[in-house]
Structure formats: structure tokens, C-alpha cells
Amino acid sequence: MKFSRRDLLIGTVGITAGIAFTPVPWKLLGDASIWTQNWPWIPQPSHGPVETKLSACALCVAGCGMRVRMAAGFPVGVSGVTTNPVTQGALCPLGFAAHQLNWHPARLLTVRHNGRASSWPEAQAAFAKTCAEGPVAVIDGRPGRAASATLEVFAAKHNGSYQAVSGPETNALVPYAAWSEVPVSALGYDLENARTIVSFGAPLLDGWGTPGRFTRLWSERAAGQINPQLRLIQIEPSLSHTAARAWRWVAVREGTQSALAAALARVLVEEHLVKTQGPLPDMTLEQAAVQAGIPITAIRDLAHAMVECAPTVVITSDSDPTVSALNVLLGAIGTPGGIVLKTKMNQQHGSVPAAPATVRATVIDGTVPWDLIPPTQGEVFRFAAWDGGGSNADWLLPSPGFLEELTDIPTAPTSSIETYTIATNLLAQPQETQTAAQFFSKLDGTLPDVDKSIHARCEQIFQAKLGTIYAGKPTPVAQFTSGAKLEAQLRNGSVWLGESPRHTTLRCALKTWPTAAAPAPVTDWTATWAPPVLPLLAAKLYQESTLRDAPGRSQA
Secondary structure, eight states: OOOOOOHHHHHHHHHHHHHSHHHHHHHHHHHHHHHHHHHHHOOOOOOSEEEEEEEEEOOSTTOOEEEEEEEEEEEEEEEEEOOTTTTTOOOOHHHHTTGGGGOTTOOOSSSETTEEEEHHHHHHHHHHHHHHHHHHHEEESSSTTTTHHHHHHHHHHHEEEEEEEEOOOHTTTHHHHHHHOGGGGEEOOGGGGEEEEEEESSOTTTTTTOOOOOOOOHHTTTTOSHHHHHHEEEESSSSSHHHSSSSSSEEOOOOOOHHHHHHHHHHHHHTTTTSSOOOOOOOHHHHHHHHHTHHHHHHHHHHHHHHHSSSSSEEESOOOOHHHHHHHHHHHHHSSTTEEETTTSSSSOOOOOOOOOSEEEEEEESOOOOOOOOSSSSSSEEEEOOOOOOOOOOEEEEEEOOOOOOOOOOOOTTTTSSSEEOOOOSSSSTOOOOOHHHHHHHHHTTTTHOOOOOHHHHHHHHHOSSSSSEEEEEGGGGOOOOOHHHHHHHHOOOOOEEOOOOOOOOOOOOOSSOOOOOOOOOOOOOTTTTOOOHHHHHHHHHHHHHOOOOOTOOOO
């Protein structure tokens, strides 16, 4: 009996169909699914009552409102709070997946000394020895917290220095602080009253500032409109997501933003488009046009577009003073829609003293980005909840993870209206962990207590009788009968929103045109995020939402 190719194909189809309609493959698939879900290293959620609690995300300075779904006392889901007056329900991908972080394989729960397991008593003894031998430098990633006061006082008591690490949004305000002689923490952007925003590379629509703030303004006043109420002019070499959605994208050569700013300054002053008659850069319009790769006619057209719909404010991605000087010419310092001074309730932080020439020990708080390498030859004590790898720290000290630490969150760097909220520890802090403030307090019992500092700040807000508490519905502070009731609201996930910013003219007179700063290095989009690790869900959300381009995107 002969078999043709047709018979073979018919038989193959029949066999395949028979297997598909038998329970064997589906039973094997189900068994494999159950087996893989019960691997010993996969965390299993506990069974118990489900409840929802409100808090604030403390993974970065934004302090977004969070609705945490708890099962048997453990977080199993995170979502935004729509009643939050700043974020209005927005969260970044890391915030949505933050409940997975405490079970990340890189979680630190053991003291390490030079890569070997150690203990807290050994770390405390080693640190006490270094303190007796020389000055100590303390590095804080989020100044203004209650814990920051503990760190600052400890450094002062030990002849050391307290240093604050600032993010790109804060660094962009540094030139105005230097020119006006006010602290950086007292400045913010009044975006709500701006009509035209000129961004030199700042990713306003894909991760800049507080999540939800600018995207909400853009959706309400610009998205889908031919003649929008809010104009965004994006100046950068790449067609980023912000540039693609902006009212106008201006492509410049990499590293020539300063040249374009000089050219715009010349057009603004020489054509009397602004009232301010400030100093002009040495670079001519022709020279700047050649460097930036933009025709002179296009530069003139851009300068006219900048002032066509005022108020106009310029936002930079770094602290380049030549670009920042455009706001001085535009009169955007201390005026509505520009860079404004916050109210007196804001915690003022003066200039940070320089570190001593020789430092015996450097303490890095858990809020400092993992990639920071302190310029010191002394012993390094680093607090972190997760091990990001490649650290040159002598001591790795495990600190509390997500929702395990009581902390407060002051105003975000870019905000013009002050806010204050408290992130309570919804989870018990593991005994294997300590914060830098707790570590210092065990060595010196006279240091400011974090809990008491938070209580004092709540009492300060109550005594001032200014602003509003948002807890589902807004309640003016003046209606509270005691500071304790106000503090209870904040500890239950509410947020205090201060008064409108003061439109006080700030003296930012320029005697000479500033010198161009060196171009900021291009870094990975996670470089400014505090956690050194990302849960899988956060990475998936970022990839599928296309919120920001990954490194190596195509150039224009």
C-alpha cells in the first residue's frame, strides 16, 4: 500500500486535530502553569481582609497621592488619587508598580562591609571610630524633610558638612537663585498662568516635574487645538515625544542650545520685542545661526513667536545660565506665568557649606540616586533599600523600603504653590533596616526626632491658618480647631495646598551676558529615579505607554 503526499498531509491534520481536542495538552499546560506559580522564590499574597488606604509616594520628590490596596496587611495594588489637587490621579510607571519593590531580588536586608555580611553593631562601631578621627560629610537626596533636619544637625555637631543632591528640575532654577540671592527652594514655575512655554530640552510631556501637572494643563488648554491657549515650543535635537506633541518643534544641533539662546537674545533686544535692555552676548546672530544650524529668518520668526502670546517662560533641562538669561530679558522673573517666589511657609534652605578638604567618612542617605559617587577618599557609609550594583561604598546599610518608613514630603521643586503631605509607614519597618536619621539618633540622642519634627510642621501650618487640606473634599485650614486634627488628616493621606504664589519682582539684573555652560551628558531615562531597581511591571508600563524614549533614539 502506497502513501501519497496528500495522504500524509491529511493524516497529519487529523492527528493534530485529535490532539488539540483531547484533554492531554491542556492538562499538561495547566499543570505547568500551577507548577511555575509555586516556585519557592515567587512571593505568594496572603489571604485576609482587603482594605484601601491613602498615602503619598515617597520614591521621589513629587509625593504623588496614592490609593494602596492592602490584603492581609500587605500592598497588592497601587493607583492614583483623583482628589489630589496637584497630581489628580496621575502616577508614573514606578508608582503603579511600587508594591512589588519590597520583594525585588536586589532588596537589601543585611549589612555588608566590603561585600561581606556584617552587622549593625559593627557598622555603628566603625562609624563612631571614623567620627572621632575626622570630619563627616552627609549627603541628602531630598532636602526639606523632617529627617533632613536630623542629618544637618548631626553634620554640624561633628565638624562636617551637609550636602544636598539636586535633580535636574532643581538645577534649572540655580541661576535665578544666584542672581536674586534667594534659596532655590523658594522658587517655582507658575505654569498655570503661562501662555507660552519655551522648553530647551526639558521633557515636559514625558516625565518632567510632578506627574500629571503639566500633562493636565496641556490636555485642558492645548491638546487638539489649532490655536491653543497654551503654546509649547520644544527646542532639542531629537524628535522626542514632547517635541512631537508640542505646538512647535525647533530642531537644533546637539550642544548648541546656548548659541541659539544668544541669537534669540540679540533679536529680542535689537528688534525691541522686550522692554528689558540687558547686556548682549558677544556672539553675533550670524555666528549663532551657523552653530545651531538654523537660518537667521527662522531664528527671527522664533523670537517673534515667543512674545506673540504672553506671558512667556523659558524652561531648561539643566542649569545653563545663557538659556536662563532669556527669562530676564522676557521679564519672566517674579511675574505671573514665570518664575515666582513661594510663600513664607516654605521651608527655606540656605546655601550648603562646602565639604572639608579632608573627610574621614561620608554618609549617603537612602534618598540619594544610586549612581552618585562621592568625591572622597574616606570611608563611605551608604544607606539603600535596594542594591543597584557597582557601588564603591565600604558599608552598605539596609534602609526601609516602600511604605516602610514614616516621612514627610515638602513642596516639589517645580511647583509654584507649596504643598505638604505625610507618607506613613503602612508596613512595619523590618528590624534589619534603619534610616540614616535613626542611625545618627542612636549615636546622639539629642538630635531632632523625625516624628516630633513632623508634628511641629503640622502645628506651624495650623497656626498660620493659610491654605487648604484636601481629604476627599477641600477644607480650609482656618476651619480646623486644633493642630492635632489637621495632622491626623495629613497622616491619613490628605495633602495641604498653600496659598497662591507671590508675584514679587525679583532683582535679577545682568551686568554681563553669562558664560555658556558645558553641555550636560546624556543619561539613561532612569538616572534621576531614586530606586536603583525597577520592578517588571514598571518596565512593561514604560515600554507600552511610550512615555519616554529609551537611550539611543534616532536624531533629527
